[in-house]
Amino acid sequence: xxxxxxxxxxxxxxxxxxxxxxxxxxxxxxxxxxxxxxxxxxxxxxxxxxxxxxxxxxxxxxxxxxxxxxxxxxxxxxxxxxxxxxxxxxxxxxxxxxxxxxxxxxxxxxxxxxxxxxxxxxxxxxxxxxxxxxxxxxxxxxxxxxxxxxxxxxxxxxxxxxxxxxxxxxxxxxxxxxxxxxxxxxxxxxxxxxxxxxxxxxxxxxxxxxxxxxxxxxxxxxxxxxxxxxxxxxxxxxxxxxxxxxxxxxxxxxxxxxxxxxxxxxxxxxxxxxxxxxxxxxxxxxxxxxxxxxxxxxxxxxxxxxxxxxxxxxxxxxxxxxxxxxxxxxxxxxxxxxxxxxxxxxxxxxxxxxxxxxxxxxxxxxxxxxxxxxxxxxxxxxxxxxxxxxxxxxxxxxxxxxxxxxxxxxxxxxxxxxxxxxxxxxxxxxxxxxxxxxxxxxxxxxxxxxxxxxxxxxxxxxxxxxxxxxxxxxxxxxxxxxxxxxxxxxxxxxxxxxxxxxxxxxxxxxxxxxxxxxxxxxxxxxxxxxxxxxxxxxxxxxxxxxxxxxxxxxxxxx
RNA sequence: UGGGGCGUCGUCUAAAGGUAGGACAUCAGACUUUGACUCUGAGUAUCGUGGUUCGAAUCCACGCGCCCCAGCCA
Numbered sequence: 001x002x003x004x005x006x007x008x009x010x011x012x013x014x015x016x017x018x019x020x021x022x023x024x025x026x027x028x029x030x031x032x033x034x035x036x037x038x039x040x041x042x043x044x045x046x047x048x049x050x051x052x053x054x055x056x057x058x059x060x061x062x063x064x065x066x067x068x069x070x071x072x073x074x075x076x077x078x079x080x081x082x083x084x085x086x087x088x089x090x091x092x093x094x095x096x097x098x099x100x101x102x103x104x105x106x107x108x109x110x111x112x113x114x115x116x117x118x119x120x121x122x123x124x125x126x127x128x129x130x131x132x133x134x135x136x137x138x139x140x141x142x143x144x145x146x147x148x149x150x151x152x153x154x155x156x157x158x159x160x161x162x163x164x165x166x167x168x169x170x171x172x173x174x175x176x177x178x179x180x181x182x183x184x185x186x187x188x189x190x191x192x193x194x195x196x197x198x199x200x201x202x203x204x205x206x207x208x209x210x211x212x213x214x215x216x217x218x219x220x221x222x223x224x225x226x227x228x229x230x231x232x233x234x235x236x237x238x239x240x241x242x243x244x245x246x247x248x249x250x251x252x253x254x255x256x257x258x259x260x261x262x263x264x265x266x267x268x269x270x271x272x273x274x275x276x277x278x279x280x281x282x283x284x285x286x287x288x289x290x291x292x293x294x295x296x297x298x299x300x301x302x303x304x305x306x307x308x309x310x311x312x313x314x315x316x317x318x319x320x321x322x323x324x325x326x327x328x329x330x331x332x333x334x335x336x337x338x339x340x341x342x343x344x345x346x347x348x349x350x351x352x353x354x355x356x357x358x359x360x361x362x363x364x365x366x367x368x369x370x371x372x373x374x375x376x377x378x379x380x381x382x383x384x385x386x387x388x389x390x391x392x393x394x395x396x397x398x399x400x401x402x403x404x405x406x407x408x409x410x411x412x413x414x415x416x417x418x419x420x421x422x423x424x425x426x427x428x429x430x431x432x433x434x435x436x437x438x439x440x441x442x443x444x445x446x447x448x449x450x451x452x453x454x455x456x457x458x459x460x461x462x463x464x465x466x467x468x469x470x471x472x473x474x475x476x477x478x479x480x481x482x483x484x485x486x487x488x489x490x491x492x493x494x495x496x497x498x499x500x501x502x503x504x505x506x507x508x509x510x511x512x513x514x515x516x517x518x519x520x521x522x523x524x525x526x527x528x529x530x531x532x533x534x535x536x537x538x539x540x541x542x543x544x545x546x547x548x549x550x551x552x553x554x555x556x557x558x
Numbered sequence: 559u560g561g562g563g564c565g566u567c568g569u570c571u572a573a574a575g576g577u578a579g580g581a582c583a584u585c586a587g588a589c590u591u592u593g594a595c596u597c598u599g600a601g602u603a604u605c606g607u608g609g610u611u612c613g614a615a616u617c618c619a620c621g622c623g624c625c626c627c628a629g630c631c632a
Binding site: 004005007031032033035065067068070071124125128129132133134135136137138139166167169170172179180181182183184185188190191192193207209210211214230231232233234235236237255257262310311312314315316317318319320321323324327330334335339364365368369398400401409410411412442443444451452453454455456521523524525526547548549550551552553554 | 559560561562563564565568569570571572573580581582583590591592593594595624625626627628629630631632
């Protein structure tokens with residue numbers, strides 16, 4: 001437990017514990033509908049719910065809210081389980097499905113019919129809408145509202161048996177057609193759906209609606225604090241009404257503001273569009289905000305958790321600067337990612353005074369943030385590659401890298417000075433000729449001479465070829481779609497440079513055996529992970545995030 | 559225009575009638591074998607108007623602004 005201030009949900013829990021409301025019990029749940037992939041917004045909910053359980057010695061359930069067979073699929077169930085586990089949401093053996101409770105819910109529905117507070121309605125969809133009224137007009141009672149208990153029971157049982165077509169009848173709660181809260185105007189509890197369910201098959205042809213089902217699910221599982229997002233605030237009176245009518249265990253619904261991020265689109269509909277139209281390469285394209293994509297891109301789950309905790313929990317609708325997510329990744333990776341040397345856009349360097357054919361091993365620290373990470377040997381020779389951006393033909397004074405006559409340090413190796421540069425016919429610099437100072441081995445000069453810059457490098461003969469996928473934000477606008485007209489305004493804000501594939505990268509030889517998912521810092525560049533597409537002999541890296549770069553910022557200012 | 563919710567630095571978020579604090583971002587500097595990390599410093603906020611009070615972000619009143627709701631989706 002930390003001494004950080006409590007968020008409003010923790011305050012509720014501590015008050016409940018103090019009053020003995022739940023006898024000290026805390027039981028939360030994450031209840032996704034298996035109709036899409038989990039994204040960073042869901043991560044906030046998972047971290048919140050599972051974190052509360054952990055903090056207060058309670059329990060956390062994973063429960064699929066699979067009440068709509070028209071939209072749900074096993075593929076999504078599998079991906080969600082994988083993602084929740086990866087994030088560290090510890091539901092132990094408590095993996096549940098709303099569909100497991102269909103029998104209980106059906107019995108409870110009959111109970112409400114017996115009680116006279118639920119009825120079978122024959123109104124079709126258009127009629128029901130008309131009878132419902134609107135914000136300024138109270139609704140009218142359905143003509144079927146006063147059927148007898150016997151008739152309702154008979155009809156409901158026949159609905160279950162499949163005697164009626166989809167849409168022909170519904171079971172409705174008898175509440176108040178004039179309520180200012182439209183959710184209370186006799187909401188639908190069951191609809192007829194002749195659709196095969198991914199778990200129950202064709203056992204059922206009537207399916208419970210969200211409002212009826214959700215409280216039941218929470219109640220059955222003994223949930224104490226049922227946490228959901230703000231848009232369900234209007235549904236809470238209904239949640240309470242059903243549970244009160246049933247007289248069963250009654251959890252408290254609490255609403256919080258969902259996560260929104262700048263430069264990001266998080267709606268399932270829009271994400272599906274990006275995937276189906278090939279704008280990204282599937283749900284796990286590293287530019288997507290899904291958890292599978294973020295995993296593939298190299299985000300550590302610990303970083304996502306830290307981020308989710310850092311942004312806080314309130315009822316204020318807020319948009320988080322995506323830079324904070326990137327920062328969370330840097331923060332974790334800085335402490336844990338081993339450093340390596342890799343050159344994204346190589347420029348050849350020949351050390352003219354290096355003994356021909358000689359190879360030396362230099363010792364480089366694996367992680368200056370972590371002494372225990374130790375050191376490694378990296379081969380150095382007279383033919384090297386450095387980063388193209390680290391040389392300028394006519395550099396400004398504040399450029400600390402290589403230029404004609406300038407001297408820099410090669411990380412862990414020697415000081416080198418540029419004596420000459422070679423251009424091809426088109427005027428592009430293709431090679432540098434440098435001299436090295438043998439007295440500076442390891443990177444220190446005995447005469448106390450200073451250099452401003454330290455460059456990363458690889459030995460040409462020893463380097464391993466790699467493809468590097470350099471990602472940038474998928475959208476170029478802070479609020480994608482804002483200010484544009486049309487069907488899918490967010491498409492107008494797509495960043496045309498969100499993916500750059502660098503085929504000719506060169507990395508140090510120790511990376512040859514790296515496996516998919518391994519994360520590294522390429523010194524001075526950023527954090528990189530080995531992509532799923534990587535095969536031995538064909539290394540592929542994803543750039544997770546760059547290092548902070550004040551030089552680039554300076555340049556951008558002009 | 560009915561019902562529900564929300565307004566604190568640029569962005570998040572604390573302060574439960576008593577010094578408006580922190581993080582990220584920004585700017586300036588120190589350090590540096592990563593222009594990273596780390597460290598130091600700076601500026602910037604209580605939606606408005608009244609009221610209660612010795613004292614109000616906090617309590618009261620009246621406004622204003624933004625979000626959600628008219629699926630047999632969740």
